[in-house]
Amino acid sequence: MQPVSTDSAPSAPAQPLCPPGAFRRSLISEAEEAAALAAIRTARQEYTAFDRYGGVEVDAYEQEFAAHVGTRFATATSSGTAAIHTALAALDLPPGSEVVCPPITDPGAVSPILFHLLIPVFADTDGRTFNVTAEAIRKVITERTRAIIVAHIAGEPCDMDAIMEVAREHGLPVIEDVAQAHDATWNGRPCGSFGTLAAFSLMSGKHHTSGGQGGMVLTSDEKLYWRAKSFADRGKTFGQPGVGDFAGLNYRMTELEAAIGRVQLRRLPGFVQHRRALAARLGQRLAGSSLFEIGSIPEKGVSVYWFLRLRVKRDDAETLKPAIAKALQEHGIPAAPTYTSIIYQQPWFAEKRVFGSSGIPWTLPQCQVVPEYEHCCPLAEKALREHLLISWNESLAEETIDRLADALAIIEKDYM
Numbered sequence: 388m389q390p391v392s393t394d395s396a397p398s399a400p401a402q403p404l405c406p407p408g409a410f411r412r413s414l415i416s417e418a419e420e421a422a423a424l425a426a427i428r429t430a431r432q433e434y435t436a437f438d439r440y441g442g443v444e445v446d447a448y449e450q451e452f453a454a455h456v457g458t459r460f461a462t463a464t465s466s467g468t469a470a471i472h473t474a475l476a477a478l479d480l481p482p483g484s485e486v487v488c489p490p491i492t493d494p495g496a497v498s499p500i501l502f503h504l505l506i507p508v509f510a511d512t513d514g515r516t517f518n519v520t521a522e523a524i525r526k527v528i529t530e531r532t533r534a535i536i537v538a539h540i541a542g543e544p545c546d547m548d549a550i551m552e553v554a555r556e557h558g559l560p561v562i563e564d565v566a567q568a569h570d571a572t573w574n575g576r577p578c579g580s581f582g583t584l585a586a587f588s589l590m591s592g593k594h595h596t597s598g599g600q601g602g603m604v605l606t607s608d609e610k611l612y613w614r615a616k617s618f619a620d621r622g623k624t625f626g627q628p629g630v631g632d633f634a635g636l637n638y639r640m641t642e643l644e645a646a647i648g649r650v651q652l653r654r655l656p657g658f659v660q661h662r663r664a665l666a667a668r669l670g671q672r673l674a675g676s677s678l679f680e681i682g683s684i685p686e687k688g689v690s691v692y693w694f695l696r697l698r699v700k701r702d703d704a705e706t707l708k709p710a711i712a713k714a715l716q717e718h719g720i721p722a723a724p725t726y727t728s729i730i731y732q733q734p735w736f737a738e739k740r741v742f743g744s745s746g747i748p749w750t751l752p753q754c755q756v757v758p759e760y761e762h763c764c765p766l767a768e769k770a771l772r773e774h775l776l777i778s779w780n781e782s783l784a785e786e787t788i789d790r791l792a793d794a795l796a797i798i799e800k801d802y803m
Contacts, residue, residue, distance in 0.1 A: 397710065397801045400717055403717060405720055405794075406719060409720075410719070410721050416654075423646060429442075430643075444643075445639075447649060448645040464619050465637075465640060467496075467586065467588020467590060467593075468602070470586035471495070471496055472638070473604050473619045474585075475499055475505070476503065477584060477611045477618060480505055481533070482751055483505070483506060483531075485506045485533065486532070489517075489536070489540065490511070490729045490731060491518075491538075491540055491767050496538055497730050507758075508758050509730070509760070511765065512764065512770050514770050516770065518537070518543060519537055519538075521546060521553045522549075528557055529756075532557070537562075538563075539568035539571055541567060542571055542693035543688060543690045543696075546685060546687070547573045547581040562585065562586060563582035566587060566588035567588075569593060569594035569691060571689060571690055584605065584606045585605040585606070589601030589602055589603065594659060594662075594693065595654065597648030597651070598644040613625060619638040620637065659691045659781075661781045662691055662781050665783055665785070666695060668785060668788050669681065669695070669791065672792035673795065678795075678803050680700060694776045695776065695777040695778075696774045704772060708725065714798050722775060729768060731763065731764075737760070737761075
């Protein structure tokens with residue numbers, strides 16, 4: 388199909404279908420308020436000022452989080468980026484090592500690779516989702532590869548059975564980035580329970596939060612647990628042989644954050660259930676659409692819809708999406724024409740501006756080969772061209788989803 392002209396773009400509606408506040412998220416309840424006030428009272432009475440040492444909240448949150456996902460251990464961090472960095476540090480990889488990673492993700496999931504003086508190598512997606520595939524990972528593994536990071540983007544699980552099989556074949560550890568996929572499952576198992584380590588983000592935009600920011604590193608390997616815990620706390624030994632013999636950073640979580648996070652973790656299943664029900668409702672409304680469909684999810688995967696991928700079913704989707712997103716916004720619906728970008732297309736990455744103009748880590752003597760990044764993941768680029776994003780949260784009403792479907796039907800009439 389030929390791209391539509393600007394003259395045929397949808398005109399602004401006389402009255403938006405969604406009233407102001409329809410997509411507003413009400414994440415914090417009286418239960419979180421009570422937990423926060425109790426933590427403040429404890430700090431005041433016991434002169435602790437929210438430090439985890441001497442407290443109970445962080446320890447309990449770690450234990451409850453590990454049990455919730457199904458791993459033996461968890462250590463809390465100050466952010467999701469800190470969790471990725473901590474998981475990488477626990478592996479103790481030599482500088483210049485290659486780490487396979489996803490091209491579609493938040494910069495905070497790739498920058499720790501670079502700041503740990505490792506070389507990112509991007510594996511492609513399948514073109515239908517934003518997630519990397521096992522076969523794409525297999526294609527980019529070299530003798531220099533030392534680890535694999537996979538991210539469950541948009542709340543949708545990767546094929547972890549196939550990915551772990553590739554990892555076992557090559558003897559490589561896997562870090563699952565579960566920042567966007569709290570309680571998503573693959574083949575009946577929670578995301579975060581497959582990899583050698585897993586990293587969660589607990590910032591306020593995620594499915595549950597530990598008070599605005601926070602992270603969690605999970606593993607069932609006791610040695611890696613102690614190394615992660617040590618790195619996230621400035622290299623402390625914790626009385627464990629072989630722990631604390633390397634430099635670390637201060638990535639600790641506070642008692643106040645953990646008190647909120649514990650309440651949120653208990654509420655998480657309800658959050659996720661409602662997100663899924665809303666997505667199913669929209670899917671039913673779009674069943675007869677010739678222009679729109681909810682982004683495909685593999686059969687064994689169950690999504691938790693951090694945002695909703697909406698596929699535009701036209702060859703000129705990339706041209707149409709900005710106008711469609713604008714039309715949705717005019718109806719009071721938060722929409723974006725694409726995900727932020729592919730990491731290797733971001734200027735700071737393309738120009739290798741990490742440590743000033745030094746080019747490090749790519750210019751390190753240990754870096755034997757500098758990967759070619761330009762258009763290295765064509766299927767990921769295709770997936771971004773075809774999908775626009777709809778804001779999604781557990782506070783949405785069914786009526787709002789119906790209004791979203793109505794808006795999409797109006798827009799479809801202008802293009803089909």
